[in-house]
Amino acid sequence: MLRPQDTATRERKRLDGLWSFALDPDGAGRGARWHTGPLPSASVMAVPASFNDLVTDPAVRDYFGDIWYQRSVRVPRGWADQRVVLNLESATHRAVVWVNDTQVAEHEGGYTPFEADISDLVTPGEEVRITVVVNNTLSFQSIPPGAIEETSSGRKQRYWHDFFNYAGLHRSVWLYSTPRSHVSDITVVTGLDGTTGTVQYTVETAGGADPDGTGRGSGAEVAVVLRDADGAEVAHGTGTTGTLTVPDVHRWAPGDGYLYDLEVRLLDGAATVDSYHLKVGVRTVEVRGSEFLINGEPFAFKGFGMHEDHAVIGKAHNDAHLVHDFELLRWIGANSFRTSHYPYSEDVLEHADRLGVVVIDETAAVGLNMGLGGGIFGGQGYTTFSPDTANDATREVHAQAIRELVARDKNHPCVVLWSIANEPESETEAAEEYFRPLFDVARRADPTRPVGFVNVMLAPHGTCRVSQFGDVLMLNRYYGWYVNTGDLAAAEHDFKAELDAWAGDGKPIIITEYGADTYPGLHSLVPEPWSEEYQVAYLDMSHRVFDSVDAVVGEHVWNFADFATTSGIMRVGGNKKGVFTRDRQPKAAAHALRRRWRGGR
Ligand code: GCB
Numbered sequence: 241m242l243r244p245q246d247t248a249t250r251e252r253k254r255l256d257g258l259w260s261f262a263l264d265p266d267g268a269g270r271g272a273r274w275h276t277g278p279l280p281s282a283s284v285m286a287v288p289a290s291f292n293d294l295v296t297d298p299a300v301r302d303y304f305g306d307i308w309y310q311r312s313v314r315v316p317r318g319w320a321d322q323r324v325v326l327n328l329e330s331a332t333h334r335a336v337v338w339v340n341d342t343q344v345a346e347h348e349g350g351y352t353p354f355e356a357d358i359s360d361l362v363t364p365g366e367e368v369r370i371t372v373v374v375n376n377t378l379s380f381q382s383i384p385p386g387a388i389e390e391t392s393s394g395r396k397q398r399y400w401h402d403f404f405n406y407a408g409l410h411r412s413v414w415l416y417s418t419p420r421s422h423v424s425d426i427t428v429v430t431g432l433d434g435t436t437g438t439v440q441y442t443v444e445t446a447g448g449a450d451p452d453g454t455g456r457g458s459g460a461e462v463a464v465v466l467r468d469a470d471g472a473e474v475a476h477g478t479g480t481t482g483t484l485t486v487p488d489v490h491r492w493a494p495g496d497g498y499l500y501d502l503e504v505r506l507l508d509g510a511a512t513v514d515s516y517h518l519k520v521g522v523r524t525v526e527v528r529g530s531e532f533l534i535n536g537e538p539f540a541f542k543g544f545g546m547h548e549d550h551a552v553i554g555k556a557h558n559d560a561h562l563v564h565d566f567e568l569l570r571w572i573g574a575n576s577f578r579t580s581h582y583p584y585s586e587d588v589l590e591h592a593d594r595l596g597v598v599v600i601d602e603t604a605a606v607g608l609n610m611g612l613g614g615g616i617f618g619g620q621g622y623t624t625f626s627p628d629t630a631n632d633a634t635r636e637v638h639a640q641a642i643r644e645l646v647a648r649d650k651n652h653p654c655v656v657l658w659s660i661a662n663e664p665e666s667e668t669e670a671a672e673e674y675f676r677p678l679f680d681v682a683r684r685a686d687p688t689r690p691v692g693f694v695n696v697m698l699a700p701h702g703t704c705r706v707s708q709f710g711d712v713l714m715l716n717r718y719y720g721w722y723v724n725t726g727d728l729a730a731a732e733h734d735f736k737a738e739l740d741a742w743a744g745d746g747k748p749i750i751i752t753e754y755g756a757d758t759y760p761g762l763h764s765l766v767p768e769p770w771s772e773e774y775q776v777a778y779l780d781m782s783h784r785v786f787d788s789v790d791a792v793v794g795e796h797v798w799n800f801a802d803f804a805t806t807s808g809i810m811r812v813g814g815n816k817k818g819v820f821t822r823d824r825q826p827k828a829a830a831h832a833l834r835r836r837w838r839g840g841r
Pocket of ligand 1: 753815
């Protein structure tokens, strides 16, 4: 699926703003066909936004179930004879969509886009009613998983991930037009041969008459032009597949987000039927032994696990916060981040492409581990993998989440590695069986990038049965925090011993999480947990360990910024492991990291 775009042949209309909004605690709306008229007892909600923090009622903040959104939109008059598409960049965690009285789409998964061709339901120049019922309930058959439990104060949504279950329409909703005969997908794979770059492209087209049975529409041909950042043509080709060569290529590289523009045109004789532009960064990615190579050169990941998380808007995408967060990454000297623990807005990836920031792209499979927590987040009472909990149906939802992530992000040069899960159970035979086919799904979807998953401390070296499938080892470790709390000498010893053991596997190791909760403004001369001094000392200790193990090729601190979680005795106003506060002010650790990563520059 291609992101909506304005081009010579396409137009788009952003449907962000205020929508009509109604919660449906009795689950009555679908049966009562609320989509056929104005929503009953509706209030107003902002899109994009998580609905949770925009209201004052705690019952709304913690609500789970059906959430209705509705608005009308006038289809532009000029779209006569065009294909009209309704596109939602995300609806967390699932949705059904109607245009007037007709259901047009249904989608599972909260962080990837979906769309519907609504051409036959609209008349250019006239208004249509769009109704979306979002559902934010988590079950053992959703990614991420959860369960509804009966408690003495009623039914509660339980889940095993450490961030607040924000929900709603988190990203833009679009109405857009394309010609009937149109470009429907593009895949590029780039390569390097000395100073020459290659761009292998595959174009899919759809729609229009198809007299010759080629699927390309009536006599339509595909032509592509590759232009450099100044707009000068550097290569061109024809046909639905081909390889363009770029002499003296300007590579996309960490810190140098150089992008070419690939224009794909669908032609009917000399006439352009459809035109679409794709940004292309020419770079290679390879795992060789225990090295991670970008453009053939060893790359060391420096950065963070992050969250889409801000005051008031929750998980909504916002361009001002995007620019500011990347500015902080640059300030501190980070060259990369992981989209922990779900696919981020595609705007984030486009900005990373543009700035040369490297991304580990993760699915929303977080919390598939009932062993985690021991009272912290509480997995007790369940078995992770069983016919009644995470089962074959869950794995199919998970597989689809991987396919949709790759389908959306495959052309982003910033993405160098897929993470198919965060901290799942991985020490059991059931886990091995669950995950083996999912690595195949990821590799079939994208044979060009390495694949991994993030291993939890509960499955240390020698016990993990899933890391054998990964191209890299991604480890979350909390020596000096959840274990050896406050004892950094013991932490250093134990951390080093474990990493030495993993290094023997001969794969690159990326420490995808290490961190200590830190209450901003809390100081202690003798570094004690929760103080700013302790966070600095904890990071120093961790860095001494990393610098002593050659196979460690990456350090991603947990977390970039403080973030919202469910309440509990382990969390003080949310998770405080940020090196920036939630409103993006630096803790002492931010300055310490800046010294390490920028070396005083
Ligand atoms: C982890 C999880 C992350 C948590 C973090 C913590 O291992 O991957 O989601 O927020 O630990 O702070 O406990």
